[in-house]
Amino acid sequence: MAEAVIEVKSPEQFKELLSQDLNRVSVINFWAAFAEPCKQMNVVFGELARKYGAGLFLSVDAEEQSDIAESFDIEAVPSFIILRGHTLLGRINGADAPALSSTVAKNVATPSHTPLSRTDQAPAAPPSSFPAPQEEETPEQLEKRLRGLMSQSKVVLFMKGSPEQPRCGFSRKIVGLLKDEKVEFTTFDILTDESVRQGLKKLNDWPTYPQLIINGELVGGLDIVQEMIGNGELASTINGA
Template sequence: MAAAMVVAGTAKQFQEVLEKAKRSLVVVHFWAPWAPQCLQMNEVMTELSKEYPHVIFVKLEAESVPEVSEKYEISSVPTFLFFKNCQKVDRVDGAHAPDLTKKVQQHGETAKQDLNDQLRKLLNSAPCLLFMKGTPQEPRCGFSRKIVEILNERNIRFCTFDILSDEDVRQGLKVYSNWPTYPQLYMNGELVGGFDIVKELAETGELEKTCHTEMGLEHRLKALINKSRVIVFMKGNRGLAKCGFSRTIVGILNEAGVEYETFDILEDEEVRQGLKTFSNWPTYPQLYVNGELIGGLDIVKVT
């Protein structure tokens, strides 16, 4: 993935960068071309952008956009501001490369984890999911148009996500799946491939088999445990637990202020029995974080 480095020449461009980035971390260098230390820090920014491709690095000439500089109280250059969700979250004043690197690492890892959680949910939101430019009705590139035609010709049911509508997803999915181009087709949360692979599968007759296969129990369980960053499989739900152990684990999570979802195993016998074998854990409740089993009530109590 190419380094995420942009230049904002006006206040409008600067605001557009913040709004388009959404969940990504944005690092803005307020600089001046006459200051040699700024030129040195631009080189540091370039190297950081290679190491942290999910972070958006912005160069903004402080004296050319005075309204932005005044708003954020920029009194000297170089100054670096950190933004997330359009809000300033941190600042580095001066040409301090170690401080800048440390804060990019700290904030960047948090932003990366948040984005990966979102992508994991998104990939498991539909059995067959196509990430494309535009929509099936109005594709906005030739490859997206052709892959939609292939899927429609074979009566394959699929959902789509317009990557032009979300720059975070557009850039983040390239890194997450290690696939640099679009469109991208996923089945049960797993990458099938881009246009060339889908075309080859269609020509060999394998595409229908790949995309029409019903979601097996294992795929379904994987999708469920990755539905939320934190999920509890329990008897009942967080509003009405139907056994003492489930009630206790909900109380622990609520007291800790953890954001989580629940799945009522009493309403789905296939999941209730299958998850015991899948995770090699015979009882409920079961707590999962980032798709990994943490354990039951006894383990949650001590952690």
Template sequence: MGGAVKDLTSKSELDNLRQSGAPIVLHFWASWCDASKQMDQVFSHLATDFPRAHFFRVEAEEHPEISEAYSVAAVPYFVFFKDGKAVDTLEGADPSSLANKVSKVAGSSTSAEPAAPASLGLAAGPTILETVKENAKATPQDRAQPVSTTTPTDALKTRLEKLTTSHPLMLFMKGSPEEPRCGFSRKVVDILKEEKVDFGSFDILSDNEVREGLKKFSNWPTFPQLYCKGELLGGADITIAMHESGELKEAFIEQGITTNDGEGGIVSLEDRLKTLINSEKVMLFMKGSPDEPKCGFSSKVVKALRAEDVSFGSFDILSDEEVRQGIKNFSNWPTFPQLYYKGELIGGCDIIMELSDGGDLKATLSE
């Protein structure tokens, strides 16, 4: 059954093993963490001494679904299962506690003596034990390291800022959109394609400085990471949830993210707004219609334009959320109504009323 440490490949594999009721010990580790590597040596010796148990290694950052299921925030981290249930955990490089907890779930050791703290050397070997103890002294903060400990330098921070804003929608993933190298990255790519949005990408496996720096920069320990105009939207779980609820599409509309028309061409929201704004010489974006305004400010502007006998077109921003949100960013004007003349913003209700009261509205719209 046991005797060797195996790499856990999926949560479903773990769930199947738990159904057997056999003792299971998981070691969550990270390749950059020395304490993880050294505790893995202890872990391997314990696997040999307790062959009736399953010993699995889990790279915390490679398997966020499993890490999140057991609230793994630092490595090394151990989870112990007995009769199909998680019964104990251990955080940090503590070989004696590890041996104790293993013996509780896995029974007696095959060594001449039980794996108690005083006899840990039987399981780990004196050289490994001393190495781990020395490392533990050098890492006193609970003897565990957060999944990301890299503090970006000013130069790296500047580089990360440029990377995250290099495309309106930027995906930091493992591999490329054409060849994703992990299931979570592939899922997010599929979602973005289904949403028909244009996006840039960066392969974090190609640059360890970016990979480690971005975790601290975003305060997000796993990949993929999806950014919208420099702001982190989230990882795979959040992207999936937002996509399923429709919030992702709403976020893209609000930020004016480019969409695909389904026929191979790219239709920019900015281009659509320009077309609408220039569809009439005088164009009013309002709530409701000129005959049935749906707010007092829109009603005031309509009356002012009609009092001056100005011919104008209109668009009901309540009828199209994409236009409503997009034009705020396009014009850098957060409220409605908005009045345009020959494609240029004149202003909102206050400015229009000032022009009207001063007798300058018709002249402004006739230049």
């Protein structure tokens, strides 16, 4: 990263940097070492930071700083967030260098406080990413559907993406761990159903993904699964010991 880019080391540092000047435009680069497209975009980000010195350019490792990534609902990397103070001006999903350059130029290089219009922003995820049920579900109907999904097999992983194409590093890691342990499991891509995505957080009282379910009950996320593998508890839980 260029010297003009500040690497964020903690949520506290992140909040402090954003709060120093609420009129300043901040450009946040969410990246991860496992994602090849991030390498090229990190270079582009560094060049923009040097060119537009009036802005605050922050680099956030989405895996190491998962709390920050979750707070911005980062689903995949690279992703870029443009703020003025705490106000969202734009969002770029993916390795779209022209869109990032254009958005930075329009916001950092001018004094305007007007947020970008929808046409100026990078394209959002297609509406089909979050298909709504044909009829609005009641809370009771949603809970019944969630419990059905959680019980569709002995081990169910609610993740971002699929085992073949994980959409975040945490999902990629937990899939690898389960495969290494020879665990048979089914998956559900929570990015395809917003009702499931939000509903499961409330039902299981667990705010992040992935979520591993065994015998219809939440076991936990990546850290819990890693710990259970280390002490042998995962195998005994699956086998019902």
